[in-house]
Amino acid sequence: MRIVVCVKQVLDPELPAEEFVVDRAARRPAVANPRWVMSTFDEIALEVALQMREAVGEASVVALTLGGPSADEVLRKALAMGAQEALRIDAAPLGEPDGVQTAAALAAAVRAHLWPVDVVVCGRQAADTDAGQVGPLLAEMLGFPVVTNVLRARPGAPGTLRLERETEEGTEVVEAQLPVLLTVTNAECNVPRMPRVRDIMAAQRKTVPTVGVGDLPPEAMSPWTTLADLELPQTEGRCQMIEGETVEAKVEALLAELERLKVV
Amino acid sequence: MRVLAVVLSSPSDSGWAEVVGAGRAAAQAAGGVLEVAVLGPEEDVTQEVAREAWRGGAERIWLAADPVLHDLSGDRYVAALTEVARTVQPTVLLLRADALGAELGPRVAWRLQAASIPDVVGVRRDPEGALLWIRPMYGGKALAAVRSHRPVTVVTVRPRAFSAQPVRSGDPSPEGIQTVSLEEAVRTVSRVRGLEHRKQEAAGPRLEEARVVVGGGRGIGGEEGFRVLEDLARLLGGAVGASRAAVDAGWVPGHLQIGQTGKKIAPELYLAVGISGASQHLAGVSGARHIVAINTDPEAPIFKAAEVGVVGDWKEIVPRLVERLRERKRADPQDL
Numbered sequence: 177m178r179i180v181v182c183v184k185q186v187l188d189p190e191l192p193a194e195e196f197v198v199d200r201a202a203r204r205p206a207v208a209n210p211r212w213v214m215s216t217f218d219e220i221a222l223e224v225a226l227q228m229r230e231a232v233g234e235a236s237v238v239a240l241t242l243g244g245p246s247a248d249e250v251l252r253k254a255l256a257m258g259a260q261e262a263l264r265i266d267a268a269p270l271g272e273p274d275g276v277q278t279a280a281a282l283a284a285a286v287r288a289h290l291w292p293v294d295v296v297v298c299g300r301q302a303a304d305t306d307a308g309q310v311g312p313l314l315a316e317m318l319g320f321p322v323v324t325n326v327l328r329a330r331p332g333a334p335g336t337l338r339l340e341r342e343t344e345e346g347t348e349v350v351e352a353q354l355p356v357l358l359t360v361t362n363a364e365c366n367v368p369r370m371p372r373v374r375d376i377m378a379a380q381r382k383t384v385p386t387v388g389v390g391d392l393p394p395e396a397m398s399p400w401t402t403l404a405d406l407e408l409p410q411t412e413g414r415c416q417m418i419e420g421e422t423v424e425a426k427v428e429a430l431l432a433e434l435e436r437l438k439v440v
Numbered sequence: 441m442r443v444l445a446v447v448l449s450s451p452s453d454s455g456w457a458e459v460v461g462a463g464r465a466a467a468q469a470a471g472g473v474l475e476v477a478v479l480g481p482e483e484d485v486t487q488e489v490a491r492e493a494w495r496g497g498a499e500r501i502w503l504a505a506d507p508v509l510h511d512l513s514g515d516r517y518v519a520a521l522t523e524v525a526r527t528v529q530p531t532v533l534l535l536r537a538d539a540l541g542a543e544l545g546p547r548v549a550w551r552l553q554a555a556s557i558p559d560v561v562g563v564r565r566d567p568e569g570a571l572l573w574i575r576p577m578y579g580g581k582a583l584a585a586v587r588s589h590r591p592v593t594v595v596t597v598r599p600r601a602f603s604a605q606p607v608r609s610g611d612p613s614p615e616g617i618q619t620v621s622l623e624e625a626v627r628t629v630s631r632v633r634g635l636e637h638r639k640q641e642a643a644g645p646r647l648e649e650a651r652v653v654v655g656g657g658r659g660i661g662g663e664e665g666f667r668v669l670e671d672l673a674r675l676l677g678g679a680v681g682a683s684r685a686a687v688d689a690g691w692v693p694g695h696l697q698i699g700q701t702g703k704k705i706a707p708e709l710y711l712a713v714g715i716s717g718a719s720q721h722l723a724g725v726s727g728a729r730h731i732v733a734i735n736t737d738p739e740a741p742i743f744k745a746a747e748v749g750v751v752g753d754w755k756e757i758v759p760r761l762v763e764r765l766r767e768r769k770r771a772d773p774q775d776l
Contacts, residue, residue: 189579189700193719193741196581205578216701275546275556303700306577306723307558312546321515321631324543338635342695344539344648346640353631362701363694398589400555404572405585409726415733415743418750426750427760430732433748437730439652439676439709440765 177235179295181225182282182310183218183254185247187211189303196408203403204272214250217299219257219368221360225297226258226369228329228337236260238290242267242281248384256371256379263289264386273399275305279313280396281389286318288390293318295337296357300325308359315357323352327363441472444530445498446521448540449480449489455649456489457604459536460496462563462597464607466532467497469565477502477524477620479517481509494612496604501612502528504620513630514543520625522551527620530592532571537596538648545596554592559704561601561727579700579723599648600706601727640695645679647696652678653707653728655698657721658685659714659735659754666692668758669713675765681705683721699724713754717742734758 188211199206214222222239229235238261239254241247251262265285270277286293296318301308315322325342332338336351342361360366371379418433420426434440445463447456460476467474476498478486483505490501504524508516521544525533533548535541537559549556562574564585572585573595647653654673656666666680673680681698682691698705699721706727713734715721722745725731733746734754743749750757 187578189720191581191719193581193722196578196719198582203584205582276550304578306575306579306700308542309546309556309558312543313550313556316547316550322543322547323632324514325539342539343637344646346638346695348637349635351633351635356631364690395553400590401557401586401588403584404566404570404587406577406582409576409580409583415746415749417738417743418748423752423756423760426752427757427764430748430750430757430761431764433732434709437709437732437748439730440768 177232177294178290178292179225179229179235179237179297180286180290180293181218181222181237181239181254181259181297182314183222183239183241183250184215184302185212185241185243185250186215186302186304188213189216198406198408200405200407203406212246212249214253215299215303217301217303217360217362220362220366221297221299222254222257222259223366223368224326224329224358224360225295227366228295231330238263240282240285240290241265242273242278244268251384252379252382253371255382256375257369262384264384266386266388269389274401275307275309275313276400277396279310279317280392282310282314283317284390284392285387289387294354295329296320298357298359300359300361311357311359318355318357320355320357321352322357322359323350324359325361326358327361328365329358441467441470441532442528442530443467443470443472443474443532443534444525444528445474445476445534446524447476447478447489447493448517448536449478449485455536455538455599457492457496458600458602459534459597460493460498461602461604462560463534464497465602466534466563466571469563470571472531473499475500475502475528475530477504477528479504479509479520479524481505481507490617491611492606494616495606495608495610497607499616501617502620503617504622506622506626508622508626511630512540513632514540514547515630515632516625516628517544518547518551519628520622521548523622523624524620525552533592533594535594535596537598541596545594549594552592552594553590554594555588555590556594557586557588558596559598560595561598576723576726579719580726581719581723598704598706598727640693644674644677647679647681647698647703648705650679650705650707652676652709652711653681653698653705654678654711654713655681655683655715655725656686656692656713657683657715658689660686660691663691668762671762672711672758672765675762675769676709678707683715683718712742712746713758715742716740717745
């Protein structure tokens with residue numbers, strides 16, 4: 177069984193809001209000394225894939241990314257966590273690709289370099305765009321079914337996976353035919369493992385193969401959506417602090433505020 | 441410009457009105473016409489939702505009812521929606537960005553070769569007349585205005601981000617309603633099959649739909665503390681949520697987590713109790729209309745996001761608040 181995990185290098189989402197700055201003209205973040213990391217849900221995607229490999233036995237996990245040379249870092253992290261192979265698609269010809277372009281480049285690379293594939297695993301959404309589009313788009317482009325918000329993946333009846341997924345009301349178990357694309361979300365059962373120091377060292381010594389974006393359909397050569405503006409949300413800093421000598425006085429003032437806001 | 445708001449009238453879905461509201465906002469911004477498509481397994485439910493959609497401002501209504509839609513699998517709904525879109529031929533197609541909508545939006549967009557813009561909280565028109573879709577990015581640390589470059593655009597709308605208020609009363613004329621038959625969806629065999637469902641025990645409204653959410657964080661200190669927050673939420677007709685710290689500590693189940701890696705909520709009131717306000721948490725509450733915070737630390741970042749703040753120990757304040765709300769309820773059972 178061949179499992180491909182799509183990973184993305186993003187600006188560290190743990191960066192405090194006070195340090196987040198944007199260049200409005202360029203419509204992108206302009207953070208001083210940015211830290212780049214593997215997107216949160218992609219680490220979880222990798223964990224779900226590694227657990228699946230351990231349950232299946234005969235399986236290989238390949239980490240795939242679209243990015244510049246610095247994105248090799250997230251692939252090395254994937255190797256250190258336990259992926260056997262890694263592949264970077266050089267994003268340079270696409271500039272700043274949108275979701276459709278990203279999915280088209282991933283689909284082309286999967287077909288040209290990693291085929292045949294049984295399972296593709298993506299994070300629920302990237303920690304920078306928060307869009308959650310690449311997984312479902314990639315599934316459509318590959319002609320795979322998609323199961324979203326997966327927590328755990330195990331082998332099922334022959335030719336299927338048994339998947340536990342989060343729903344709006346709780347969880348459910350579904351059986352999906354292979355090949356399939358999964359998007360994963362976080363749960364206690366899939367907290368990403370910490371790579372061992374020895375594996376980190378070994379991953380640093382590996383060279384990560386790079387391929388071009390390949391033959392994309394002409395319509396995927398330019399973005400389907402662009403940012404017309406990127407700004408910081410208005411943080412009003414108008415918090416009205418409730419004063420009061422006693423707990424009772426504070427609660428009465430709080431109740432009055434809740435009444436003013438028409439919630440009680 | 442033809443705007444089509446799509447309502448999936450599954451019996452559990454009560455979020456249709458805001459999709460209609462979002463469609464109305466888009467149609468107004470673009471000077472276009474709002475149409476609404478209601479898809480669902482039961483004809484009488486779709487009829488009922490259609491009437492409400494008309495009151496929400498729809499000029500024309502499309503009904504697509506078929507029992508096959510009891511199967512909530514993506515494959516089936518993608519086929520159904522694509523079929524409806526090919527019949528109606530809208531310029532903009534809107535869906536609710538719940539779990540199913542988030543899957544359907546990009547998939548249907550690709551089948552229609554349309555642009556896809558997810559998780560939208562606002563819409564406006566730029567000076568050239570193009571629609572700009574407003575959506576949070578970077579965990580809510582930035583707001584983007586996104587422009588489509590395709591003739592057709594599929595947009596998913598963040599729950600509760602748009603008005604759900606009706607704009608007129610009465611009923612649609614029969615000519616205003618057309619039906620679409622779902623031949624492709626009926627033929628589609630889903631490649632994913634549900635085996636078992638495990639519903640979480642939940643009293644009261646779901647987190648994403650609640651008008652009031654009471655959130656607890658590290659400061660709550662344990663499971664027992666969340667029982668007190670549940671009392672408060674019940675009295676306010678709301679739901680309980682939690683920060684990642686409280687989930688990681690094992691005090692509450694993961695599906696109650698609010699934040700960038702959890703649920704995104706947009707209630708009338710978010711009451712944050714013992715939550716410091718890390719940006720990863722605030723990413724989930726940027727849609728709240730009002731934020732009220734209770735925290736012992738006057739320097740906690742949550743007070744920068746809040747509109748009303750109480751510095752103090754929640755263990756004293758919340759039980760007293762619960763007591764006072766109970767008194768009021770006893771005095772006037774209609775209250776709250």
